[in-house]
Amino acid sequence: MKDQERDTFFVGYLDMPAALRRFYTPLTILLFGVSGLIGFGIASMQSSTGAASWQTESSETLSGLLMVDPYPVLHRLDPANPDQVESILLVNQGKFSAEAYARPYHNRMVSVTGFPITRGGWTMLEVTAADSIFEDQSGKSAADVEIEKNVTAKSLGVVTLNGEIADSKCFLGVMKPGEGSVHKACAEVCLIGGIPSMLVVRDGDGRKYGYILTLPDGSSASTALSGRAADKVGVTGELMQKGDLIYIKISPDGLRG
Template identity: 40%
Template sequence: MSRSSNEFFVGYLKTPPKLAVFLTVVSVLLVGLGIGGGFALLAGQPDYGDGGFKGGYKEHLGVLQAAPYPMLRLPPDEAHPDGRTILLSNPGKRGAQKRAAKHDGQIVDVGGVFITREGTRLLQVGGAAKIRPAKEPESIQGFVPAADVPLGPVTLRGEIVDTKCYLGAMRPGEGKVHRACANLCLMGGIPPMLAVFHENEAPTLLLLTNAAGEAFDAEILDYVAPYVSVEGELFRRGDLLMLRTDASRIGFL
């Protein structure tokens, strides 16, 4: 009987040369496949824009308005003839309503870090100032924020998002995969917005309120993430667009 020339693996013996070569080739191929698959997944991800925390900590002087959601109103300037309106939030999934209510209508210093996407900004309040009565209010002492400007009835199509995550606190901060997170943010007081998408242009973002111009209640949660049609009345507050509507005027597409 002749001895078999087939190599056989035995755990406590040295790996046969042919088997070692085979295992090396297979291992390299598997690693390469894993790396290639990872790059393919990255390449296939949608573009979530340039959103994120930007600019570092800064303090801003303006008039605080607590309704419908906390916001800081800044006087007009050359670049912003209608004035600026900056939405505010607390860190995490919490709105700044409690902190802002103490200073409603006052000239305040607000410190924090901007979350910015395609020109739209939200200020996450924090740092040394947070929200406090202004130390030097003289420069805007006579500033009275203009009333909301009505722009008429509209019907718009888009996605209802929570402002903070959509602007870059999360990536992705939109779509069905983000729905649970978005609803937690909205329940915590983060302002809802309607993102209206355009081909080859940045989305138009509109702050959503109920028909009376007040903060939305839990009814809006059912419409977060899917593509929807929204009927309502359009207003402008400074450089911020606001859409007044109610759940009965929101429909799935």
């Protein structure tokens, strides 16, 4: 059959008919254009995760009072405001708690080396090895006494708050976004690994507030809440402050939703 008779009939191992070439040139450009526009549209309409960072290139060494109560926290005087205590959650690498590293130093003055994770006024330190924590041998200073005075737990009353159960490490900046149903499985694994559990509450303007969660006896709620990761819940419990961290000690039957 002659080529002109083949009009638009395509056979892969023969030359493409001219009519088909004329059809495919604009079609290919159109397909590329539409696909590019879809990619552009979806990418540009993603939601913001807010400002947060995970500093993985250079570590920092911070000194203060280490407490495991129930989660490992380093309390120190805030360098920007020495009248106040800054409380820094400690976590391990990956999706694990730093409790095993921190427990031997409970209630002692230590220096801790790790990678800072920050969101808003929060700072977390990712500790990578047991020898990243070492005891300060210089004795108790006036500053240390000031810290100890400020880390006593204070009750702020019973509250009910609605929010999402998250793992604090991802939420504070390791993953952006580190919340929501797509992140649910990750949060679940993190909580099983002992990362401090957190209730993330949004106000009417979309600002987010984090509250560390504990069980009614004050112990870690992470494993118990792992099955509820990323769930939207209402939490009733006693609001507690230790250093500058705010906790909710969940009341028995204090979890709804």
